[in-house]
Amino acid sequence: MTPRGWRVGIDVGGTFTDIVAVSADGRVASAKATTDTADALAALGQCLSAIGLDWEAVGDLVHGTTRITNAIVEGRLAPVTLIATEGFADVLAIGRQNRRNLYDLSVPPKATPLVPEEGRLEVTERVGPDGAVQVPLEKATITRVVAAVAASGAEAVAVCLLHAYANADHEKALGAALEKTHNHIALSHAISPEAREYERTATTVLSAAVMPSAETYLRQLGDGLPGGINLHMVQSNGGMASPEAMASKPLGLAMSGPAAGVTAVAAVVRDLRIDLALAFDMGGTTTDVSLVRDGEVSITTQRPIGDTPVRQPMVDVRSVGAGGGSIAAVQAGGLTVGPASAGAEPGPAAYGRGGTRATVTDANLALGYLGDGAELGAGNVSLDRAAAQGVVGVIAKELGVDPDAAALGIHRIANAAMARAVQTVTVERGIDARAATLIAYGGAGPIHAVSLARELDIARVVVPRMSSVFSALGCLTARPFYQQQTSFLMQSDAWDTVRLERVIADQAAMLSTALLNAGHARRDLMTEVTALVRYAGQSYAVEVPLDDSGDAQALGRAFLARHTELYGYTTDEIWEIEALRIGVGLKESRNSLISVNSGSGTTATRSETPCLFADAGWVMTPRHDRGSLSTGDRIEGPAIIEDRWSTVVLPPGATLDVTDAGDLLIEVGS
């Protein structure tokens, strides 16, 4: 074994940890294990030994984690003291004043603010929207508030002053003073330099609140890993970052897990030369959908996590409450599926752990797609078909239909719910979903992919190589890439190329620091800029790539073309840049994608079992072991392709081809 010759991707999810490793000479190993949260470092080591490696063999470790996401969703957050402009300490408690549920009076209308009243401090100062200082921040004020922060005893401090995106001097002065006594400081202009005080404050406070635990985790890894291993983290935007960079901006890890999967989709579709793809990751409780266009992931800065707006560049993943564990319920003669879920505990009735209500997984078992007695995951669950048929039968009885119709119906309604997520991500970007290829991964994705594609009039599905450890594969395809979105107002009739270039250069220099610190040469770096453009007075901007020229006319033409695509009209009015999303990454950029060596010889059929399909009825269906598939194999539906972690359902009329890289290309037919 070449010392330090292996690149290793490890994605730690809530339930499973995936690992994929590739050696300098192209050998590939992968494994899946149950996530052990008690000792993170030991758990990573165990993963490594599961594929026969030890730390000595590892050169680069690329790590994705749901740790930060889970901390946010479960509310495991450090207390934060907030410093705000005088008169604005209550911004968090006021929010946007709208309520979550229109009709249910019993539901609290909004979330309780993360910083209680006693933790909200004010300073006398004021900056205008143009960045001009209206009220200076006096030294005495700084001294007083630093003392008050110390007295509050909070572990982390968030500073969010009005219009700090336009002039950050006051925030920087407070930051410098606080640094002497506090380790965990989040300044709003550094976290999210954009207008809209509630969203910026909420993001900054959340950032501060996860800082202590993120830093502890990253330090544990850094201290615990043997020297000589380069540790990289997968960020929410799908890029890699150094642990040091993430310690000061831990919200960059908030969507690390899903981002790794979508990054792998981007790599696969570049390899397969697919222009338009939809990443489709169906889990137990939710399904995540994301758009990949021309091999690039879609980025958003508008997505909340839990109840908190998180204004950071992150992969635009849309979730719907439909997954394998989603519960089917009869109400007034109608059937709904989800969003209530049986989760992993008790799980579907078929798990035999006390689940008593029919779920999507139970329906898929009753339909014959999942194998009776099949062992799931690490082998601690074995599927009980009779139990699944029992609970689906109850639904059938309540509806007055036969059990077959009920099972098919539950499968279909889950598809309808997931179709909405697909339609949302495509409509928002003015794209026709029918032209896309569905890339299905995750535990349940490949079961539903073909029937969902048919529902959406999508012609092709890909179940990619290593689909069951896909996020770990994504870790290995990520490239170093840092990104920031910043407010920048410039109207088309007052264009100032110099000002534009200066802002881009400033931001790029800031973003380059981590890359230069990591030993990369400046000449190897490249800057990517997306302008967020709108008509003067609109609020939602259109994303338009900005080329090197900074040419107003070229940008204007691109904007009008996108606006027509999205909304079907343009006008003669002036337009404006509202914000810039600036990214700096490595030029040589992406690591080439791993292929899976396919076996040779004929495809082995393990068995034949009856499966029920919507248009064909019960059909004897061959079941193939995915590991036995060979390059160039063609399989006509009906067929089931399964391995320990996932099941591909190929209904009659669909055709599957195996590529030499191990991807399964499916023409869904009809």
Added chain:
Amino acid sequence: MTTPDPFTIEVIRHGLTQAAEEMSLTVMRAARSPLLREAGDLSSAITDADGLLIAQGRDIPMHMGVMSFTVQEFLKHVPADRLAPGDVWFLNLPEIGGNHLPDVKTIRPVFHDGRPVAYAVSLAHWADIGGAVPGSYVPHATDAWQEGVRMPPFRLFHADGPDREKLDMLLANLRGPAEREGDILAQAAACRGAVERIDAMIARHGAETLRLAIAALHDRSARQMEEALACLPQGTFHGEDFLDDDGHGGPPTAVRVAVTLSNGRARFDFTGTDDAVPGPLNTTRFIAAAGAYYAAKALAGPDIQPNGGLYRQLDIITRPGSLLDPPPDLPVVGGNHETAQRIADAIFLAFRDVLPERLTAGGPTTSGLLLFAGRDSRDRWTTLYEVHGGGEGGQADRDGMPVVRVHMANVMNTPVEVIEQDYPLAVERHALRRGSGGAGRHKGGEGLIRTYRCTGDNVSLTTMFERRIVPPYGLAGGQPGAPFRVTLERADGETLELSGKTHVTLQRGDRVTLESCGGGGWGEPGNTTTSKEPTP
């Protein structure tokens, strides 16, 4: 053909709901005026061929109730045989399925086999609809014509695009024509998107299956509502609540309702409500229905899919000549959100003795509207239509939350940083109004304090708010919340309290401080379990 299987029905429900939600998304993203893009004062719906509502976006209850009538009333004036594919019709007349002039509805038919089979409806609040005062809220209006441009149903778009002459005619009567044109195009774009979705559903399922599925969805909601209403106490219950005045500074005006629950139906009889008033607090019978729809759903079945079937179980009776069914020449602009909320309050109060544990004490049932208008550096009209939430009322098991919108309304605030960028205004303070929540076993939420300083010349300010004189009520022995108060401090130091329906001109340096109402308390104060901020 028989009713489709329950699975197809559910698949169609998902599809229609998605289409309606996408409409709202499109309007918000493409619209020009901040009221739509920032605050989201808009709603979207799909109706069946008869105009019965079948799907809605996650929007504003007040709009949704009204939109359940819009297409039905429209079809009374424009028979379906006058419609053509690609048409987009605009209308805003209160008496034709409307509420007030600024809320403009667009209707686009979905055609199949030469006949409309469904309608896409977009409602958007236009920041100006003409009339006597910028922003088209005219507190002193004495008739309907002073409130702005009145649009009976008219075809503004054909299949090949807008009718330029009609569009110019309309825009010539509005302040800020460029901004308004953007909003108009956004609404048309939203309707177009919905029609494409429904066309695709027809291609997949067939028009007849779609029709039958819609009928089955109506039936399902009707049956669920019937069951839910039967679970409430049966009998007739009386409730009343009062507007601060008659719109022109006169005495408080009563909304009275007798709610009769029996046999799975609810009857809302507003006959006892006071007569129509001279000021712009009158509203339409469609708003009366919207209030009843909202309250019935909140009380009986928050989770029931709202559609024409649900509404079938409800009967609404208004008295011609009353506040809720006025002669067509009276002004109505404020009634849309002020009187509408009073309708919901009166209905809830009818149950104060029999269902107190289901009710929320009085909250900010007013828009708390300050409407600033002026000209920007390019000499174009800019209008800030800012609604202000207040403290939620307490409930049997929790305190009220601070600063929210309740019941019929759910429009957001505008970020201070956006206000200061876009308008001749600075915001000096944006804070909780401490001590404004009413005492109680569970206290009411705190209201809001916002201080605006005028940084331009000749900025027009219109107020339209309630709960200044009649405060948010307590329930089950709880105390009322602090009433609304808006104070104008002139640059020279002169200070005066502004009434809830007034119009003034601000000059540079003038300050306006808004203190929104606190929520009412629930239960006798005493052994309180209050916390500073309630936890969910």
